[in-house]
Amino acid sequence: GAVVSQHPSWVICKSGTSVKIECRSLDFQATTMFWYRQFPKQSLMLMATSNEGSKATYEQGVEKDKFLINHASLTLSTLTVTSAHPEDSSFYICSGGSGRAIYNEQFFGPGTRLTVL
Amino acid sequence: GENVEQHPSTLSVQEGDSAVIKCTYSDSASNYFPWYKQELGKGPQLIIDIRSNVGEKKDQRIAVTLNKTAKHFSLHITETQPEDSAVYFCAASIWGGATNKLIFGTGTLLAVQP
Numbered sequence: 001g002a003v004v005s006q007h008p009s010w011v012i013c014k015s016g017t018s019v020k021i022e023c024r025s026l027d028f029q030a031t032t033m034f035w036y037r038q039f040p041k042q043s044l045m046l047m048a049t050s051n052e053g054s055k056a057t058y059e060q061g062v063e064k065d066k067f068l069i070n071h072a073s074l075t076l077s078t079l080t081v082t083s084a085h086p087e088d089s090s091f092y093i094c095s096g097g098s099g100r101a102i103y104n105e106q107f108f109g110p111g112t113r114l115t116v117l
Numbered sequence: 118g119e120n121v122e123q124h125p126s127t128l129s130v131q132e133g134d135s136a137v138i139k140c141t142y143s144d145s146a147s148n149y150f151p152w153y154k155q156e157l158g159k160g161p162q163l164i165i166d167i168r169s170n171v172g173e174k175k176d177q178r179i180a181v182t183l184n185k186t187a188k189h190f191s192l193h194i195t196e197t198q199p200e201d202s203a204v205y206f207c208a209a210s211i212w213g214g215a216t217n218k219l220i221f222g223t224g225t226l227l228a229v230q231p
Contacts, residue, residue, distance in 0.1 A: 034218065034219075043206060043222065044161070046218055097217065105163070107163075108160040111158070111159060111160045
């Protein structure tokens, strides 16, 4: 299957700072990338959908000015959590879709654990 | 919008027994139903999926069934092994829709007792 990587795998930051998470598709071109947030013992909640070269589409309740998403190339998308606060501590997971699949298979990254102190 | 319900939330079985997880969806336009396995601290891994044009799909010890009329689909794991222990998520999607986004169920924690 297709491989998606994330960096960093975990990060600890102070409240008020910004953190950038990278998501890369290693062996396919991801025309669409999705960003999810997962709190402990809960399901994945979609935050936003981004298409290469376009602005991201955010889900209801997700602040676009707080969670900045950039999808500048077919293999890289970034999520920047601006002015992070302890309530932003979560497991952030990205996924990529090639757009060429007959159906919309998504390939998930390993996730990034964010802890805001 | 689409809503996916998943049951049970926890499931404990003895090694070698079968495990069944069930999901229901609300949007009859959904046509793609993947199942993911998530181990602690890792991202979800696709284990099997089914499209709306088939009723059943099998891959070794794992099978998925789909009932479009009732809008439910199930994951069946036979001859369970301790390494099957994980959280399993079902999902539903509308291919060709505006976003092709996946709507996830609430997850099932499967524990296989040796």
